[in-house]
Amino acid sequence: xxxxxxxxxxxxxxGAIVQINCTYQTSGFNGLFWYQQHAxxxxxxxxxxxxxxxxxxxxxxxxxxxxxxYSYLLLKELQMKDSASYLCAVLDSNYQLIWGAGTKLIIxx
Amino acid sequence: GAVVSQHPSRxxxxxxxxxxxxxxxxxxxxxxxxxxxxFPKQSLMLMATSNEGSKATYEQGVEKDKFLINHASxxxxxLTVTSAHPxxxxxxxxxxxSREADEQFFGPGTRLTVL
Numbered sequence: 001x002x003x004x005x006x007x008x009x010x011x012x013x014x015g016a017i018v019q020i021n022c023t024y025q026t027s028g029f030n031g032l033f034w035y036q037q038h039a040x041x042x043x044x045x046x047x048x049x050x051x052x053x054x055x056x057x058x059x060x061x062x063x064x065x066x067x068x069x070y071s072y073l074l075l076k077e078l079q080m081k082d083s084a085s086y087l088c089a090v091l092d093s094n095y096q097l098i099w100g101a102g103t104k105l106i107i108x109x
Numbered sequence: 110g111a112v113v114s115q116h117p118s119r120x121x122x123x124x125x126x127x128x129x130x131x132x133x134x135x136x137x138x139x140x141x142x143x144x145x146x147x148f149p150k151q152s153l154m155l156m157a158t159s160n161e162g163s164k165a166t167y168e169q170g171v172e173k174d175k176f177l178i179n180h181a182s183x184x185x186x187x188l189t190v191t192s193a194h195p196x197x198x199x200x201x202x203x204x205x206x207s208r209e210a211d212e213q214f215f216g217p218g219t220r221l222t223v224l
Contacts, residue, residue, distance in 0.1 A: 035215075043153065043202075043215055044215065045214065045215070087153075099153050099154075
C-alpha cells in the first residue's frame with residue numbers, strides 16, 4: 001500500500017530552527033510537496049521537490065532523497081505565525097496526491 | 110501561482126437539501142480539478158478528479174450519485190452534495206492543475222454544515 005509518515009506534533013521556540021521529516025512509500029514518484037495549513041483554511045503550497053537535494057526559499061527549505069524515500073522541511077527564524085500544520089504529499093505514478101496526516105507545529109515564545 | 114476561488118465559503122443547510130459548491134480558477138486554465146474533503150485534524154481526502162469536458166473519476170467509497178461533479182469549462186467546476194446529511198458536514202476543498210505543471214493550486218475551501 002501507499003504510505004506517508006510524518007510526526008503528529010512538534011514544538012519549537014520562536015526564533016529557532018525546526019526540521020519536519022517525511023518518509024514515503026508510494027507506487028511511483030512524480031514529486032513531493034509540502035503544504036502549510038492554518039486551522040480552518042485550505043493548505044497553501046510551500047515547496048515542490050522532484051530531484052534529490054535541497055531547495056531553499058526564504059526561511060523555508062525542503063530536502064529530498066528519492067533513494068531513501070525521505071524528505072524534510074526546514075523552517076528557520078521561526079515566527080509565531082508559523083504555528084500551523086505542515087502537510088507532506090507525494091505525487092504518485094498516476095499523478096494523484098498521496099497525503100500525509102500532517103505535522104502540527106506549535107511555536108512558543 | 111494560480112488564484113482559485115470557491116463559493117460559498119461557508120454554508121449551513123437542512124438535512125435532505127442539496128448544496129452546490131463552485132470552484133473557479135481565476136487566472137489559470139485548469140485542465141484538471143480535484144475535490145477534497147477534510148475532517149477535523151485529518152489530512153485532505155481526495156474525493157474525485159475531473160477533467161474538463163469529461164466525467165469525473167471518483168475515489169473508492171465516494172458515491173458518485175451523491176456528490177455530483179461538473180467540470181464544464183477550464184475555469185469552473187461544481188460539486189453538488191445531494192440530499193445532504195449531517196455526516197456530510199465537512200470542509201470541501203478544490204484544487205486545480207494544468208496540463209503543463211504538476212503543481213496543484215488549492216481553493217480556500219467551503220465549510221459545509223448540515224443540520
